Amino acid sequence: MGEIRTGRFKRRRRDFEDDLAEQSNVQFHEEVDTSSTEQKEPLKAELDDPTELRLGNRIRLENDVPRANFEDLRRISRQEYLSKREERQVLLLQAELQDFEWEIEQIGWDRLTTKEQQEYKFKKEIFSTIQERWEIEQDMETHYMLPDDYFTEDGKIDKKRKQDTLHSKYNDTAVVDWEADQMRKAVKADTRVPEKEYEFVFDSSQAVEFVSDPVDVERERLEELIAEEEERIKTIDETRKSLPVYQYRDELIKAVQEHQVLIVVGETGSGKTTQLPQYLHEAGFTKDGKKIGCTQPRRVAAMSVATRVADEIGTAVGDKVGYTIRFEDRTSERTILKYMTDGMLLREFLTDPELLSYSAIMIDEAHERTLSTDVLLGLLKDIVAYRPDFKLLISSATMNAQKFSDFFDGAPIFNIPGRRYPVDIFYTSQPEANCLHAAITTVFQIHLQQDPGDILVFLTGQDEIESMADNLAETCLKLGDQIPELVICPIYANLPSDQQRLIFEPTPEGARKVVLATNIAETSLTIDGIVYVVDTGFVKENVFNPSTGMESLEVKPCSKASADQRAGRAGRLGPGKCYRLYTKWAYLNELAANPTPEILRSSLASVVLLLLSLGITDLLNFDFIDKPAPDTLIKALELIYALGGLNENGELTKVGRRMAEFPTEPMMAKTLLTSSELHCCQAVLSVVAMLQEAGSIFYRPRERKEQADKARQQFVQTLGGDHLTLLDVWTKFVENGHSVQWCRDNYVQYKSLLRVRSIREQLERMCERMGLLDNETDLEHDRLVVGVMKSVVAGFFVNAAQLSKTGDAYRTMKKNQAVWIHPSSVLFGLKPPPKLLIYNELVLTSKEFMRTCIPVHEKWLREYAPHYYSDK
DNA sequence: GAGCACTGC
Secondary structure (H helix, E strand, C coil): HHHHHHHHHHHHHHHHHHHHHHHHHHHHHHHHCCCCCCCCHHHHHHHHHHHHHHHHHHHHHHHHCCCCHHHHHHHCCCCCCHHHHHHHHHHHHHHHHHHHHHHHHHHHHCCCCHHHHHHHHHHHHHHHHHHHHHHHHHHHHCCCCCCCCCCCCCCCCCCCHHHHHHHHHHHHHHHHHHHHHHHHCCCCCCCCCCCHHHHHHHHHHHHHHCCCCCCHHHHHHHHHHHHHHHHHHHHHHHHHHHHHHHHHHHHHHHHHHHCCEEEEECCCCCCCCHHHHHHHHHHHHCCCCCCCEEEEEHHHHHHHHHHHHHHHHCCCCCCCCEEEEEEEEECCCCCCCCEEHHHHHHHHCCCCCCCEEEEEECCCCHEEEEEEHHHHCCCCCCHHCCCCCCCEEEEHHHHHHHHHHHHCCCCCCEECCCCCCCCEEEEECCCCCCCHHHHHHHHHHHHHHHHEEEEEEECCCCCHHHHHHHHHHHHHHHHHHHHHCEEEEEEEECCCHHHHHHHHHHCCCCCCEEEEECCCHCCCCCCCCEEEEEECCCCEEEEEEECCCCEEEEEEECCHHHHHHHCCCCCCCCCEEEEEEECCHHHCCCCCCCCCHHHHHCCCCHHHHHHHCCCCCCCCHHHCCCCCCCCHHHHHHHHHHHHHCCCCCCCCCCHHHHHHHCCCCHHHHHHHHHHCCCCCCHHHHHHHHHHHHHHHHCCCCHHHHHHHHHHHCCCCCCCHHHHHHHHHHHHHHCCCCCHHHHHHHCCCCCCHHHHHHHHHHHHHHHHHCCCCCCCCCCCCCHHHHHCCCCHHHHHHHEEEEECCCCCEEEEEECCCCEECCCCCCCCCCCCCCEEECCCCCCEEEECCCEEEEEECCHHHHHCCCCCCCCCC
């Protein structure tokens, strides 16, 4: 019986092949008649014209293979970018599978021979792998991120090159490579099989032979792989069930069904972030075509959580599970679980103010109280009120749960225990006068007296980290062989990434690693192997003063929540110890419970503009979980009004709506909008993008200050101030092909310039869409400089300062406040000093400094801000 | 002649 079946398979198969061959011929002839004579041309024409291909396939297949699944074939055919060759093989494979299925229907699965069953499974597996890959590739077409070098010299996207690259893999050889690669992976461990033989799957003539081949190494391998995959799925399932959150699954689902808002308190390791959205999905919250969204305060978190959940569900990232972060959208119309940064959800309000595409939202890590989370909470409270079908989950640490519950009118709090190892906490018996010194001593005490395990020290900033590193190194050098080796690893956000990577290197045998970190190690990154934490108990916090518009970075005692978070870093993989360099009394009585929420210490210009554009005008009564000072809101409104974003009636103007669209501060947006009128949008785009990273462009290591300063000199544009100096850095970076080496040679931070490029790209796309690039003309250098300066004036006139009569300081135009040029500015110490300048930001350190300045003419202020400076 | 904690759009 088996023989007969095989025979028929072969026959049917051949028929099918003939059909396909005939069809290609028809296509070929048609093309010869109309156009080129080259053999390759018709295929190319086919690829260019998807309708041609679709039509051709459908007609032939419908007529001749009545049992074929036409919907699927059509869908496959629609993938017009696939090469003819690959497609043909797949169609053959599918036809074979259909024959099999027909057979199974007739006689039943159990009556197939083992070999036939295996063959069917094997082919099915391959077929679904291909389908999966196509789907992924289709995604790539839409969401493909441009690699570094797909830009033409003038900074535009090199479309041809991009397309070439996207399609290059469909060249004949590339396809073979992919196949070979897939198969090579499948038979990785076995070298006995010559490579040629396992190309059979896509080579019809050999495939038949293979089927009847009694010694079948590859298939065994593949089955092993399938078994492994099954095992993996089982393991995933077991892991999911072993999470603390699992035993509350049904209760949680019930709670969500009964209450619209639920506060979930889940400690680290409870599995809430990955599991809760899945539970909602399993409970049917995605049935009506709506999504479940989950926000994260950080980009990496959104990416990695989405990846893990996709793995658990068994889909590709971007399919059922996806994520959206700035510069990268890995979602599709099939996505039902969407992870994203909180800022991204906030932006979504601009296009979908009622979040109608979501049935539920989970705000994760709400206790961190980022600016975006706080604004979201206010907006979501509204949605909850007028969309009874909408569910909201707030996940928080224990400390803030009650506050969230109160904010949402007594929403129930659901507790999920975490899974963490115990951490012994030690306090000093009396306050330490010099905490840096105390930290060094503590490190050596641990090093000499305690069991193996790495140490993590929390310090306030780069300065402290560097001097402690020096001190530790010096002491180690003095002690020499008397103590075991101590590996010192500094880590802070501004450290170049190659040096950052050092903290992840495994500690050598017999040595101990000591990581000196800012609070980057509190939430943003986790380091394995940490057993001891030394906590100095301080943080640097940025505070914004609305009345002066001045920022200052202040060293403050950290909060209890931070201290606990820091201690927790010792108990990730096993029991740990935390040494706090302050007294228990201080912990209990002097530390605030939580850090000051960002919304209470930032400029709110962007937030206010966003709320205005959502139609929320009564800002003073907007339901913030912590209301910002009215003064801060009023200052923001005044600024938006001065920029022309609001009219006398308090309504948003066209300019205001456009400014709101830009993912920048309103002043930056206004600068961009004006640059279009001055025909210099491209240059201003570069300046604005550079300004976002202005603080971290130049790299100035302590030991090579002179070289770094010298390298910086080549960019200095005294007359154009810091803005045009930054523009020059950008231009040269582009001229040098975005080279890492060039950055190293010139003491410029590559990482920052990469970010600048992404930002610039995004802003350029927006400018293009708004038609701001239509006015662009080639300006000669001097006129370009004036254009840039005037654009800056139009956006930043509020930040004008003029030289005081004595000539030693500046006075802000509006408030007559004494300010100084920051020593890092190219205008610092210039003779004669510019009479009038505009600063990008005002910072209070040892003095009131203007950071990033540009000299301007007084008449430009009259031209662009007559309403603001009318009396002068 | 100073000193930039950390995120995010």
